[in-house]
Amino acid sequence: MHRIYLLAWFVLASSGLQTIKGQVADSCNLIISGTIKDEHDLSVLDYSTILLVETGEGTAANEDGEFAISGVCPGKYTLRYSHVGCETRDTIIRIQDHMVIELYLEHHAELLEMIEVHAEGLRGQASQSEESISGEELEKLQGRSLAHALSQITGVNILSTGPNVMKPVLHGMHSSRILIFQNGLRQESQDWGVDHAPEIDPFLGDRLTVIKGAGAVQYGTDAMGGVILVDQRRLESGAPLSGSARLLAGSNAGSAAAAIDLHKGNNHFVWRVHGSGGIAGDAKAPDYRVTNTASKEYSFLGVAGFVSDKSRIEVSYSLFSANIGILRAAHIGNLTDLELALNSDKPLIIEEFDYRIEQPRQQVYHHILKGDGNLHTSYGDWNVQYGIQWNRRKEYDIRRGVREDIPSLDLSLVSHSADLVLDHKILFSNMKGKAGLSWKYQNNENIPGTGIRPLIPDYNLIAPAVYLAEQWISSKWTFELGLRYAFHHLEVKRFDENNILETPEFEYHNYAATTGIVWRAGNTLRASSNFGLSTRAPNVHELYSEGLHHGAAAIEEGDPSLRQERSLKWMQSVDWKPGRVHIELTAFQQWFRDFIYLQPGEEPRLTIRGAFPVFNYTQTDAFLWGTDVSVSVDLSRDFSLHSMFSMVRAEDQATGNPIYGMPADRMQHEIAFTPEKGLEGAKKTGIFIRYEHVWRQNRIPGGTDFAEPPNSYDLLHAGASMEWVIRGNILVTGVSVVNLLNASYREYLNRLRYFADEPGRNFELLLQYKF
């Protein structure tokens, strides 16, 4: 009978504040604490009132929406909470133990209803540094790309291939070293390619979370860099029809995008429909058009669910489709061409602006069909999930003959995954955790007919896994321990030089472990330390890749004798919030054994197109360390300052050289003006100006790159937004200017930096209607 229904996030590991006091659970000394937020934009509702109806005991939240009621006896209560401008809400809770909850009020709807909220009896903060963006802040960032929105979290950089292909980089790690989860399902795609962006709708997600630790045992053994979660708010029964419509337009590439989201909950039946689409033409650098960087994207998501007191079943289907042009001038035939491109300040091919997407281009589809069920029992919550993903990727190159419409690379990746998780009830008053079983089957197939030897071979992968993650939580301390084991069986089907089929098989035992500690001093200070051990089996492309990169004039070759890569990441973080200042510091040190990387070979390979440098996948020991700093200061009631800084250092311990491809140091300062009362009759007004500085990456290994790293650069961005209330609904209008000064610059982590500048000034217009 451990039933507590509270409206909260589907993913419960969020960054709520923890204020548990007292030790014994069975007497009248329990504490209910938590935060009250606006259901729509997740802003905290200050000075809300909270009342336990049965005892008459109540309190008011502080200015951060936080509250605590102490001296509560175990039992069933009605929690009544309200805020000026919101309707009062009642929620039934059953208390057996200290409890931290997030409560939501609807700020603009007139409907009064009973809301069911689901929360954990205990919420401990994870010792792995976790940061998330949600609500209004996220809505303003969405629509461009997932990586772009994530880059507003300290420690996240963008690895790009022109203006449309962006991948998140977390503490220097990307691609198969970070895991991306969309609504609880691991995104399975051709993520090994540095020019393969995650196939996720840029408008999707009510919350983006970045877990920076390495031992994220409930997600995988191979999260060397961390985990990214894209989550949508859980659909609740009895919720009225609501949703949002968004429009985004940009001047630089003549871009336009729109998204619509609708959701509703009947008594037992809940549903959601989400769709978005976008189009962009060739981007413009300050001095020229960046030809063939147009793109088209659309995506769809439908969710239907059945909800009852004890259980919940949901089925969802989503499709993401994109057609992306790659800078024409980046397609080169050989080293001579590359040298010509490098010696020219402009791309060698510049054409008039248009929306045409020509070769080289990528066309990707990602289908996800998912079913999941949730059952409350006396042991805890059971979760079962099954997902089928189909990722099709076609890459078109400039080819001789009438072959331009035949893809040069045509891959179909089908993944099945099954997960069973028990989120067990609280044990020994202080312990919560979960245990899980997971299973994955993956089949990668090269669709015949490309007329080009495949870059990566066909394969089958079977990977079962088991894990346990526990937390012991007291008022001041949280201790964590987690273990995961995953077995990988990989069968590769490839052809040798004589076109004889060979089917080598590989077996790997992968493990991950994490342990951590969190210390809290009231609501103002929190310090944590976490060790994460992770193991990553070599990816198929690291074992068997063979082929030429047309953007880099380099041949990449895999090595089937590679071993697993292992790492130990130690993270320390401090979160200090004295009064008007909020400081977050994260430091990490990561030791790699058998770090897999591309090493330039000694002998160039002679082909009919001339000699090419050969890069081989090889292994070394490596050491990485870095720091993320974020400081927010409320300068006055209306003005605030937010600064971020991040740096990563990486060293090959065998040679003492830096490791290639690490992000340069970066800092950002933003001043925001948010007057208490909106200007011109608007409910809210926000104006910001942001300054960004990126240092030159001087730490590069000698002799591996074709060009010097680009110089440091400074960018200025600004924007303003107004929020209006129209018949109880919210209209947000925003304008912003990216790269206000139209600076010409190149970014080290853009793979097309050899050929073209980054886009120049972009005026953006955002319209959003929430109902």
Place this chain on the structure above:
Amino acid sequence: MKLTIFKIIFFSILMTLVFSSCDKDDPTPEHPQELITTMRLTFTPSLGGDVVIFEFYDPDGDGGVDPIIQGGTLEDSTDYNLAIMLLDESVTPAEDITAEIEEEGTDHQFFFATTQDFNLTFAYLDEDENENPIGLETIIDTGPPATGQFQVTLRHGLNKNALGVRLGDITNAGGETDIEVAFDLVLQ
């Protein structure tokens, strides 16, 4: 009732597992369609004499066994007709790529260069639909004796109207390189 729903879910998962674990058929090898294994340069003296053949030969394409690049010796101060032939000899019968280049003549052009010691001059003999050169047929005046390298480049998607390109100057041609091979050359 709810438990029944769970049973259905579990059962369907089980079924999917069983079906999806069935192995797919073995893949079929991909034959590289744009492979050029052989470039044959045939030098025929305009006024009669011994025909000399240079050849680039890489039967397994990129990677694998290194290509064989066979240069040769030409008479100095002699006019030669140079004919270029491109083949894919990885298939039987060998595929003639020369015809493909000719068909797409407006998109292709060969360029010739030598190391410094030479004073070799050449003139295109063929032309595409727009009366621009392709370079499959060229006349070469070898000039004084020298030793070094003779480089053949094939550009694709170039601008033949750019300055000097029609006369064989690659500098402003643009486009991308399909072929770039250097042969040893002795003029004596």
